[in-house]
Amino acid sequence: MPEHLEAEPDAAAQLFGDRIETARRFTANLAAYGEERGLIGPQEVPRLWTRHILNSAIAAPFFTGSAVDVGSGAGLPGLVLAIARPDVEWTLIEPMERRTAWLTEQVADLGLENVSVERMRGEEWARGRVFDVATARAVSALRTLLSFTAPLVRPGGRLVFLKGANVAGEIEAASKQIRKYGLQDVAVEVVGEGLLDEPTRVFLATVTR
Numbered sequence: 001m002p003e004h005l006e007a008e009p010d011a012a013a014q015l016f017g018d019r020i021e022t023a024r025r026f027t028a029n030l031a032a033y034g035e036e037r038g039l040i041g042p043q044e045v046p047r048l049w050t051r052h053i054l055n056s057a058i059a060a061p062f063f064t065g066s067a068v069d070v071g072s073g074a075g076l077p078g079l080v081l082a083i084a085r086p087d088v089e090w091t092l093i094e095p096m097e098r099r100t101a102w103l104t105e106q107v108a109d110l111g112l113e114n115v116s117v118e119r120m121r122g123e124e125w126a127r128g129r130v131f132d133v134a135t136a137r138a139v140s141a142l143r144t145l146l147s148f149t150a151p152l153v154r155p156g157g158r159l160v161f162l163k164g165a166n167v168a169g170e171i172e173a174a175s176k177q178i179r180k181y182g183l184q185d186v187a188v189e190v191v192g193e194g195l196l197d198e199p200t201r202v203f204l205a206t207v208t209r
Contacts, residue, residue, distance in 0.1 A: 015057045019084060054196055055077075068149075070149050082112050092117045133153070141174070155207060157206070158204065167203055
């Protein structure tokens with residue numbers, strides 16, 4: 001394990017359960033190679049567990065069936081969630097070749113049989129509204145994000161986005177898009193309080209049309 005990677009928080013074993021060894025392997029891989037491959041910044045390694053891995057894993061209960069992570073990047077949150085939820089079928093969409101190469105390597109290295117990687121932009125998806133859930137983390141503001149995620153989700157499916165402190169402002173700015181895509185039950189849930197150093201804000205909505 002890279003010496004500059006922070007110690008594993010106690011919450012990690014609780015969140016990943018019997019998948020913790022796989023989570024440890026992925027975290028170590030990302031710490032060792034993420035910066036040199038342009039996946040994460042140098043300042044992220046010392047807080048990789050707390051800021052990125054656990055911040056993603058805490059959202060695992062929101063997923064079911066088939067899920068798509070749009071703009072998966074280094075695998076945050078998609079690979080982390082695929083580790084935590086082997087019962088969900090995951091598709092990771094990412095347009096950059098070096099990132100899809102990384103994702104594909106990690107899927108093989110970690111033995112993740114529930115993951116497929118697609119090199120494309122979200123708006124290039126042409127196989128219809130086939131997913132039960134769409135997710136994204138640190139991709140773009142909500143009013144832009146909705147245009148290339150909501151069309152991937154079947155009617156009655158959900159959007160589950162990991163968002164920052166300004167999520168309420170993003171919702172207000174996206175009111176037109178929320179109406180356009182017929183989103184209902186729009187809510188923000190703060191998860192991980194008392195368990196994580198930094199709780200995660202999760203934007204939730206049901207796609208009705």
